[in-house]
Amino acid sequence: MINVAIDGPAGAGKSTIAKAAARALGFIYVDTGALYRAVALSAVRNNVLESDDGIIAMLSNIDVSLGFSDDGTQCVYLNGEDVSSQIRTPEISMGASRVSAIPEVRAFLLDLQRNIAKENNVIMDGRDIATVVLPDANPKIYLFASAQCRAQRRYKELLEKGENVSFEEVLADVNRRDYQDSHRDIAPLKPTDESVMADTSDLTLDASIALIINIIKEKM
Secondary structure: OOEEEEEOOOOOOHHHHHHHHHHHHOOEEEEHHHHHHHHHHHHHHOOOOOOHHHHHHHHHHOOEEEEEOOOOOEEEEEOOEEOOOOOOOHHHHHHHHHHOOOHHHHHHHHHHHHHHHHHOOEEEEEOOHHHHHOOOOOOEEEEEOOHHHHHHHHHHHHHHOOOOOOHHHHHHHHHHHHHHHHHOOOOOOOOOOOOEEEEOOOOOHHHHHHHHHHHHHHHO
């Protein structure tokens, strides 16, 4: 099986780019961040998001899984409920960063991620795919963009959704998320020595997708 690992900071476009590349190459796309978002959603629903012990105790009562449609579109299930849309809020985004710092949560989701990769040609994106989840992946890609650029993209998305936010608030969220992800004790966000660095700051979406597809084809 061919396993492609794409890591990088929040808002770099990993999910959109990886999904398009997977579709073009006929691979399965796995958004690992969605799994952590599902755990965060459960923590919010159970009012335990601020308690490590509460989150850990909750894990024995939840089932998180992925489903894939015929065109490779990923759906995320929490105890059998499709929560693909519910996990895409700013609150759940920050919650995902919070729960992902808990070793028991990472262990809870690790086998699920690896089993999908064993059975399929996959492009998997997240924060620690190349370093922890799929250390034998080839290629390993570190996809990033400047914090200013990522905040601007996110700000535009939120305005289009009708949300009342300021650019400064969005940029602060991006910087806070970056700090959390890169400074956590367990599996901090960082490129590996083998990672191909892909900077999308000055690229259009189509150019970013083409860049990733070319990197994968070269390694294949």
